[in-house]
Structure formats: structure tokens, C-alpha cells
Amino acid sequence: MVKLEFHDPSGVLEVTQPHAPRLTSLDGKRIGFVSNEQWQAYRMLPMLKEMLEQDFPGITVLPIDAYPQGNALIGTEETAALVKKSRVDAVIVGNAA
Amino acid sequence: MKNAVSGVGLAPDASMVTFPIPMFLPGSDLSSLKERKREFYDGLTRWKSEFTQTAGSAKMLAVEGATFEDALVKANNLLLTNLWGDGLPLWPATKERVDWILRGSTLPRTHVLGKFPPRGGITTIETCAIALAMAGGRPEYLPVLVAAVDACLAAEGFDQLQATSGGPFPAVIVNGSIAKQIRLNSGFGLLGPDPQRPAGASIGRALRLMQQNVGGALPGVGTMAIFGAMRYTNAVFAEDEEGLPPGWLPHATARHGFAPGTNSVSIVFASGVTNVRRRGAKKETPEEDALNGMWRMADFMRTPNLAALAGWEKGTPGIMMIPPIVARRMAELGWTQNSIREFLWKNSKIPMDQMRRAGAPAWIEIDANPVTRDSIKLDPWPICQKPDNIVLLVAGGGHPTHSYWLQAHSPTVEGRVIRVPETFERLLADADRDLGCGEDVCRV
Numbered sequence: 003m004v005k006l007e008f009h010d011p012s013g014v015l016e017v018t019q020p021h022a023p024r025l026t027s028l029d030g031k032r033i034g035f036v037s038n039e040q041w042q043a044y045r046m047l048p049m050l051k052e053m054l055e056q057d058f059p060g061i062t063v064l065p066i067d068a069y070p071q072g073n074a075l076i077g078t079e080e081t082a083a084l085v086k087k088s089r090v091d092a093v094i095v096g097n098a099a
Numbered sequence: 100m101k102n103a104v105s106g107v108g109l110a111p112d113a114s115m116v117t118f119p120i121p122m123f124l125p126g127s128d129l130s131s132l133k134e135r136k137r138e139f140y141d142g143l144t145r146w147k148s149e150f151t152q153t154a155g156s157a158k159m160l161a162v163e164g165a166t167f168e169d170a171l172v173k174a175n176n177l178l179l180t181n182l183w184g185d186g187l188p189l190w191p192a193t194k195e196r197v198d199w200i201l202r203g204s205t206l207p208r209t210h211v212l213g214k215f216p217p218r219g220g221i222t223t224i225e226t227c228a229i230a231l232a233m234a235g236g237r238p239e240y241l242p243v244l245v246a247a248v249d250a251c252l253a254a255e256g257f258d259q260l261q262a263t264s265g266g267p268f269p270a271v272i273v274n275g276s277i278a279k280q281i282r283l284n285s286g287f288g289l290l291g292p293d294p295q296r297p298a299g300a301s302i303g304r305a306l307r308l309m310q311q312n313v314g315g316a317l318p319g320v321g322t323m324a325i326f327g328a329m330r331y332t333n334a335v336f337a338e339d340e341e342g343l344p345p346g347w348l349p350h351a352t353a354r355h356g357f358a359p360g361t362n363s364v365s366i367v368f369a370s371g372v373t374n375v376r377r378r379g380a381k382k383e384t385p386e387e388d389a390l391n392g393m394w395r396m397a398d399f400m401r402t403p404n405l406a407a408l409a410g411w412e413k414g415t416p417g418i419m420m421i422p423p424i425v426a427r428r429m430a431e432l433g434w435t436q437n438s439i440r441e442f443l444w445k446n447s448k449i450p451m452d453q454m455r456r457a458g459a460p461a462w463i464e465i466d467a468n469p470v471t472r473d474s475i476k477l478d479p480w481p482i483c484q485k486p487d488n489i490v491l492l493v494a495g496g497g498h499p500t501h502s503y504w505l506q507a508h509s510p511t512v513e514g515r516v517i518r519v520p521e522t523f524e525r526l527l528a529d530a531d532r533d534l535g536c537g538e539d540v541c542r543v
Contacts, residue, residue, distance in 0.1 A: 006170040007161045008191035009229045011183050013220025013313035017150065018108035025144050033143075039465075041123035046132055053136045074467035092143050097123060 025091055030060035034090040036081065039071045041097040050094065064088065106219030106258055110150035111315070114142035159194075178233075183312045185304070185331060192232040200228040203241030203526060205518045212249050216258035218315025222248060230308045236301035237533075239281045239526040242519045243364060244302050247271045247335070248309065250366045250513040256409070260368050260508070261316045265406065266324025267368035267508040269306060270334040270418060272492065274351035275362030277517055278337030280527055282537050285337035287496030290329075290372065290503075295537055303332035328371060334505070339494050342423025344430030350492055353436065355514030362517040367418055367490060368509040370406050375399050377425065378500040389429050393439070396502055397446035400482060403457040407482045410509040411471040415490050416482045418505040419443065422495040425502065436491055444486035448479035 025031055033054060037043045047066040054063050068088065070081050076095070085093060105111040116138045121127055162177055164170030174191040178184040190196060201208055201224070208225040215222045227244050231237075236244070251257055251269055260267050273283055284296035292300055307330060315321035324330070338350050351357040351365055377392035396419060407416030421429075421439075429439070454460055463475045474480065483489065490512065495503060520526075531537070 003163045004167050004170045005161060005163050006174050006191055007159050008193045009197060010158045010160055011229050011233060011312045013222060013226050016221060017110050021148055024146060042127060049129060049132055072465055
């Protein structure tokens, strides 16, 4: 038998930052949207807001334009600071395709 | 679908709800959003990453076969089933082959160049050598690949360039004597295979393998490149510096300020390649022949397809290549690099009514760059901020009929000096021994 050994070409991955912890429940929580205004976000995100408000008592869902919108703005430190300042428990980011 | 931001240190998976593309189109049926609302709720409350850390050095894989050929087939099958291949035969990156390739490095194999986005694979000199080994490369190619990878990782928006639907590919322009030394093509067929000048294919294929395997740009998963042109080998070629008319500057000097003769790479992210028939067909005077050809180039560039938007301020709308014989004739008629760029810039401006007809202003309005957004006031609209943004190269076969336009989606044009090891002459002599004497590059 001939044995051929060779390197895995995919490189090493290193996780330095964990994903945000999940919420125990959405009841009474404060939720925001970070939107790039693309791919029908202007239709989908309000629909999602309405569903969340119907399904979870006491939930507060911020308007989809509560933060700056658009690909140029959603990744900025300024937007991150506004999200933090708004004291939301979680954000939903959309839409990518 | 993978997490597009894992390259910044997050796990490669993420809490996502994905839908087929029709739902994202104007006027779409959104009923499935309601049907799958529970997935959004679970994503906020129950989702857990399944990623397992893979820190440390690259692991070794192994296959066994009754014969070497059998083992080679199994190795290729394993690479493909792990989504690490490109469909063409690969050299498995054995320890011996990778160590041989690493003779071309000036840096330790563990030296980290960065994280390859969007997946975020840690990219070392060894990672480059593994890809080059798989792509059939040689040690003397490694300095060019390392410089190209370094330039890509530093390029503005490289994570988006890797993933975007427009599918830009790196066009690696090499200047300096290293191009001839390692058998890189600057003449006939420079964008395709040439057995006498095979370096570009291996270097470009290695870069593409890294984009896919380390960076995660897998079609339809990590890259949404709808068509994905030039994705086997990218485009790695040299400028024909010997073909430059007197007084004309090499690209790396004009664009990056490197001293003439410096070994360097310059990366443009191109999204298309098109031949432009330049030569006249009847009894044109030399002046008419030159001017007609210039108009055909400018007319082709004057299109509101918005590919150039990404590089409007600092990058480039594309690379215009003209063959050396054309450059010489134009120089004899008084054209300079500056006057050619100026002509192309001035005459590729697009009247705003044509921009509006094509719905182009909306894309300008949402551009991330405020300088680009401000350009909407210009009528006619120039495809880039200034003539110098246009990359003008002297390259291609010694024939006057065509020029070549590589349309770009390139926020920057990134340059890097190529560093070669002290033993480089020995590596070149080994290449002469192995590949035969290639034209005037023989060293044995």
C-alpha cells in the first residue's frame, strides 16, 4: 500500500469573540432592527415587528428606522454606539442576499 | 449560507434565517416569513454555535492506495469532497512539496499575513505554500504569491469583494525583472495558459484556492458571484516593460511610486474582460488609426453599468491594455500615458439623462463613500474621479489590432514590493534545469 500524507489547505480558525448570549424569553424585552434597506427590508422588517408585538406580551420593538440604515452606515461605530445607547436586549440584522 | 463576519473573530456559524432568493425581489410573496416566524424567535432565544475551535497548526490528512496513482486519485477525491478543490487535478500538498516551495520565502513558515475573509482562516506563509503546492507551483513563484496575498488582505473592502454577487477577481500585475525570471507572461496570450511561461497559472490558481479554502469563497455559499469569471486562475501577468516607449513609466512607478525596476505586484479587482478592436480596416492615416482606436476604447468604457462605482474615488474603473507596438506608434504621434488617460476619462463621461434612464443615480446615492455620493452632481458623470484612476498598461502580443479592457470593481489598487530570498538565483537555476531554458531567462 502507498500512503500519501498531505496538509489540510483550509487554514486554522480562531474565535476571539463569542456571539452574544441568547435571551431566556422575548416577553417584556426591547428589540431593535439594523437594516441595510436592501432586498425588500422595507416590507419584511415591519412585518416581523408586527408579529413580535402580537406574539410576546410586553415586548417593545423599535421602528425599523430607529438606527441609521443602509450598507454604508450599519457597520459603523456610530451605529453600534446608537444601538448600545438605545438599551435594546437584542437586534435583528437584515437583509442580505 | 455562512456567517459573513466570522473573519473578525466570531464563529463561522451564526443565528440566521435564510429564504430562497425570490422572496427578496420586488413585489415578492412574503407569506413564508409568517410561516417561519418561530425560527426568528428561536434565533434570539435558543440558538447555539456548533463551532469547535481549530487553533494550532494545519492538520495533516492521509489516504492509502494500492499504487501511487490510486493514492493520488483518492487524495484528489478527498480534496473535492471536503470542498477544497477546483475540479482540475491537484498536487496533494505533501510535507516534502510544501518544504520545497518554502525555499522561496524570506519569512518563517509560521509568519502570519492576516485573516482571509470572509471565513477568517489564519493565513501564514505556510498556508500560501500549501496552496501553491496544490496548484502545481514552484519555489520561485512564492514571493509573488505572498506579495499578492498580502495586498489582497490589505485591500479596502476585501471581505465584500470576496463575497459580492458581481464576482470580482484579482488581476495581479507584476513589474520588475522577477516577471521574466520566473517565466511570467507579458506578451501573446498573457491572460491564458502558456507552457513557456507557466508561472501565472499556478500563482493565480493558488490565490484562488486560498480565496476558496482559507477565505471561504465557495460559490453560492461564501461568494455570491453569479457568474464568477476567471475563477480557475484569476489573472496574473506582467507589464511588458521592454515594450514601454521612451519616457513612459512602468505601472508600479506611475501608480504606486515604486522606483523603476522594483519587483512588485499591483492588485486590481476586475469583474470582466473584453476585447476592443482597435485597428482601422482601410486607408486610415496613422493619426486617424490612433484616434479611431481611442474613440472605440472610450465608447466602450462609457456605460452606466456601475461596475466602476466601487473605485470611483481611490480605485479604478479598470485596466486598459494596449500592445507594445501600438504604444510605440502612439508615442511617435505624440501621445503620452497622461494624454491617453485624459482622453479616455474625458470621453467616457456619461450624460446624466442616460444615467437616469438606466436607474444609475440610485446606486450613486446609496454608495458608502461620501465623495462618490457627491459625484451625482456631475453631468456628464465621469466613470472615475480623475484620469489617473484609469490603469493603463503596455502588455499583450506584438500585434496592433486589439486593445483589452478589464472592467474593475476595485475600491483600491493595492501595491506591494516583492521580497526574494538570498538563494533566489539558485531557485532560478533549478527552474532552468527542470523546465529547460526559457528564451532569454536561462541561468544554467
